[in-house]
Amino acid sequence: MDKGMKKRWISLYVENQVGVLAKISGLFSGKSYNLDSLTVGTTEDPTVSRMTIATVSDDETFVQIKKQLNRMVEVIKVIDFTDIFVRMKEILYIKVLDVTAEDKTELFQIAATFKAKVIDYGKDSLLLEFVQTATKNDAVIKLIKEEFRHIEVVRGGSVGIESISMMDR
Amino acid sequence: MKQISGNRLLVKALMEEGVEVLFGYPGACTVDISDELFDQDSIKVILPRHEQALVHEADAYARTTGKVGVCLVTSGPGATNLVTGLATANYDSVPLVCFTGQVARSLIGNDAFQEVDIVGITRSITKYGITVRNREDLGRIIKEAFYIARTGRPGPVLIDLPKDVMQEMGSPEYPKTVNIRGYKPNRSVHAGQLKKALAALSKARRPLFLAGGGVIISRAGQAFTEVVEKTGVPVVTTVMGRGAIATDHPLYIGNLGMHGEYAANMAVNHCDLLFSIGTRFNDRITGKLHAFAPKAQIVHIDIDTASISRNIQVDIPIVADALDALEKMMEYVEENPCSKWLAQIHAWKQEHPLAMHSVGDELNPVDIFAEINRQFDNTILVSDVGQHQMLAAQYSAITSGKQLVMSGGLGTMGYGLPGGIGAKIGNPDRPVVVISGDGGMQMNIQELATAVLEELPVIVCIFNNGYLGMVRQWQKLFYNQKYSMTDLRAGALTRRTDFKEHPAYTPDFVRLAESYGAVGIRVTKKEEIAAAFERAKTNAATPTVIEFILDPEVMVYPMIQPGGTLEDMILDN
Numbered sequence: 197m198d199k200g201m202k203k204r205w206i207s208l209y210v211e212n213q214v215g216v217l218a219k220i221s222g223l224f225s226g227k228s229y230n231l232d233s234l235t236v237g238t239t240e241d242p243t244v245s246r247m248t249i250a251t252v253s254d255d256e257t258f259v260q261i262k263k264q265l266n267r268m269v270e271v272i273k274v275i276d277f278t279d280i281f282v283r284m285k286e287i288l289y290i291k292v293l294d295v296t297a298e299d300k301t302e303l304f305q306i307a308a309t310f311k312a313k314v315i316d317y318g319k320d321s322l323l324l325e326f327v328q329t330a331t332k333n334d335a336v337i338k339l340i341k342e343e344f345r346h347i348e349v350v351r352g353g354s355v356g357i358e359s360i361s362m363m364d365r
Numbered sequence: 366m367k368q369i370s371g372n373r374l375l376v377k378a379l380m381e382e383g384v385e386v387l388f389g390y391p392g393a394c395t396v397d398i399s400d401e402l403f404d405q406d407s408i409k410v411i412l413p414r415h416e417q418a419l420v421h422e423a424d425a426y427a428r429t430t431g432k433v434g435v436c437l438v439t440s441g442p443g444a445t446n447l448v449t450g451l452a453t454a455n456y457d458s459v460p461l462v463c464f465t466g467q468v469a470r471s472l473i474g475n476d477a478f479q480e481v482d483i484v485g486i487t488r489s490i491t492k493y494g495i496t497v498r499n500r501e502d503l504g505r506i507i508k509e510a511f512y513i514a515r516t517g518r519p520g521p522v523l524i525d526l527p528k529d530v531m532q533e534m535g536s537p538e539y540p541k542t543v544n545i546r547g548y549k550p551n552r553s554v555h556a557g558q559l560k561k562a563l564a565a566l567s568k569a570r571r572p573l574f575l576a577g578g579g580v581i582i583s584r585a586g587q588a589f590t591e592v593v594e595k596t597g598v599p600v601v602t603t604v605m606g607r608g609a610i611a612t613d614h615p616l617y618i619g620n621l622g623m624h625g626e627y628a629a630n631m632a633v634n635h636c637d638l639l640f641s642i643g644t645r646f647n648d649r650i651t652g653k654l655h656a657f658a659p660k661a662q663i664v665h666i667d668i669d670t671a672s673i674s675r676n677i678q679v680d681i682p683i684v685a686d687a688l689d690a691l692e693k694m695m696e697y698v699e700e701n702p703c704s705k706w707l708a709q710i711h712a713w714k715q716e717h718p719l720a721m722h723s724v725g726d727e728l729n730p731v732d733i734f735a736e737i738n739r740q741f742d743n744t745i746l747v748s749d750v751g752q753h754q755m756l757a758a759q760y761s762a763i764t765s766g767k768q769l770v771m772s773g774g775l776g777t778m779g780y781g782l783p784g785g786i787g788a789k790i791g792n793p794d795r796p797v798v799v800i801s802g803d804g805g806m807q808m809n810i811q812e813l814a815t816a817v818l819e820e821l822p823v824i825v826c827i828f829n830n831g832y833l834g835m836v837r838q839w840q841k842l843f844y845n846q847k848y849s850m851t852d853l854r855a856g857a858l859t860r861r862t863d864f865k866e867h868p869a870y871t872p873d874f875v876r877l878a879e880s881y882g883a884v885g886i887r888v889t890k891k892e893e894i895a896a897a898f899e900r901a902k903t904n905a906a907t908p909t910v911i912e913f914i915l916d917p918e919v920m921v922y923p924m925i926q927p928g929g930t931l932e933d934m935i936l937d938n
């Protein structure tokens with residue numbers, strides 16, 4: 197059954213109406229589809245919202261997900277982002293607490309390596325901001341978790357748009 | 366232009382949509398609409414006795430007329446009583462537009478009296494649902510609702526109407542056209558795919574048609590029959606597809622699935638091409654998935670893309686309305702003489718014909734169906750859910766002009782009687798016969814009042830076996846005959862340790878029918894069956910309730926265990 201189990205992305209154009217988000221997320225819970233992340237915001241047209249959805253699913257389930265989304269009245273368009281050229285980033289905040297001066301140096305190095313910004317700073321804490329792919333964010337979280345015991349993580353979920361040139365992610 | 370209230374626009378919209386019947390139950394949030402409806406007489410207003418039954422009535426009205434069923438109920442409990450009916454209609458793809466009252470916008474979210482989030486509650490069991498938040502959107506939303514309900518794969522649409530929106534004055538315009546950017550139902554047939562499917566059909570050596578409820582919904586029975594006859598390929602149907610081709614047609618084998626005929630299930634098991642139309646391969650028809658049609662290439666025509674390749678992997682998918690596809694097929698289909706295959710199917714039919722062994726002196730349900738088949742033409746047969754339903758699916762002759770209606774997908778007990786009422790309201794000139802169990806009958810028995818007052822001569826057959834028979838059947842076969850929670854005569858008396866005799870059946874259906882003003886007849890012997898129906902036919906003024914006293918040991922065979930395969934088929938012996 198788990199043929200082709202992997203992470204996939206969908207971009208959706210939906211009516212910007214009350215209840216649409218509940219309807220989409222309800223589809224995932226009602227039909228037991230995995231919902232890894234979901235972001236939503238209005239577009240250049242205020243009557244239209246755009247969602248980026250990440251889901252871990254096998255081939256068959258993913259086809260079903262797309263079909264089920266497509267047939268919703270409120271869904272205007274479904275684009276499968278899994279295998280096309282897209283620009284897709286996620287914002288991630290990591291607050292690291294109980295850090296020593298040594299820790300801080302290391303965190304600045306990590307920030308430099310991962311092109312993160314140190315956006316806030318306290319006596320024994322540091323706040324990092326990453327804007328990169330969700331996969332890279334996964335890696336960063338793993339790394340920092342290993343090194344530091346007391347952290348807080350907030351992530352936004354991927355937002356994506358089709359590339360203009362043939363460039364990925 | 367003179368402004369009108371939302372309430373008045375609603376009634377105007379219903380008229381412009383050509384609505385002839387509205388099923389409604391009033392309350393505080395919709396009393397203004399009731400008031401508007403009082404002042405017109407082009408829409409007949411039916412007042413059922415319970416909102417669940419109300420939806421079933423609108424549902425059966427829609428299934429038997431092809432029109433959209435229209436419901437109006439109040440907020441809160443009126444709205445929550447819709448839930449079962451909406452789910453029933455949604456599963457069986459029935460076009461409904463249901464209006465629910467709602468508290469005023471300023472009160473929404475306050476836990477106001479009789480406020481519920483009905484759009485939220487019904488989100489997963491409707492095709493579309495919306496609260497009208499602005500008076501200027503009302504006309505467009507109603508127009509879209511009717512369009513969404515009846516096009517594509519039909520289904521129920523719910524419109525929630527806050528009381529103050531409905532009181533607000535606004536434009537009297539009702540739009541003429543619809544344009545929903547996210548909803549463009551498919552009306553074309555992919556010619557390339559269709560030709561591929563037909564090539565496979567003509568090459569197959571053991572081809573088989575499988576017709577589901579989609580063929581009935583798109584009223585494609587005649588087109589289907591013509592295609593079948595042109596090809597000479599045999600047919601099985603799902604329970605919901607029964608009647609897609611006349612059940613006495615020489616190429617018709619029977620229903621497949623859990624209680625399907627031996628020959629039909631064998632044919633599915635051995636065919637090398639399964640040409641299926643309008644079915645979603647529900648688990649009740651497939652049994653264990655990997656053992657379903659194991660040798661077959663599968664063609665699947667369905668209006669709903671999401672029904673294709675969900676349960677069964679399909680080789681040639683075609684997204685199309687059944688009627689559109691069948692009409693296109695007529696241009697291309699060729700004869701596929703498969704006499705050896707037909708002979709094999711015939712042999713299977715001989716090996717285990719559909720039959721019920723006599724149960725002593727007791728009434729045999731098969732004799733009841735034989736009499737219904739013989740005495741009524743043009744009938745609409747509406748069934749409830751249970752053993753009697755599966756027997757109806759097996760033994761009812763659905764020949765030209767007849768229709769079988771039931772809650773197939775959800776299996777809703779309590780559908781039968783209101784279903785019969787809705788069917789009769791939509792088809793006053795056709796005989797309507799309801800088949801119900803003693804359990805299901807009591808789930809909406811209050812509708813006898815509706816039927817009597819509307820002067821609907823529906824013939825209501827109660828198959829009284831004293832038990833929740835279908836569940837009892839599972840207990841008899843798979844649970845060591847422990848009849849837990851299925852004895853409808855159980856109660857305080859039977860809980861006392863040494864009871865010898867059951868109490869009398871409650872209620873006395875014959876006297877109950879009479880107290881409603883209907884005719885009640887009790888049948889205990891085979892000889893009485895014909896006369897009971899003869900008498901029912903002469904009663905044109907009220908419903909006739911015929912109670913058939915049946916042996917609880919009557920089982921529905923064949924039976925394939927849930928999740929089982931053909932090897933597990935239990936036959937009557």
Ligand SMILES: Cc1ncc(C[n+]2csc(CCOP(=O)(O)OP(=O)(O)O)c2C)c(N)n1
Nearest residue numbers: 751752753778802803804805832833834835
């Ligand atoms: C609303 C509802 N509740 C429970 C069930 C489960 N169920 C399916 S068949 C059945 C028994 C029906 O009994 P009865 O109406 O007497 O018909 P019979 O099977 O005896 O012919 C039950 C309880 C159901 N389908 N619907």
Ligand SMILES: [Mg+2]
Nearest residue numbers: 802803832834
């Ligand atoms: Mg019973």
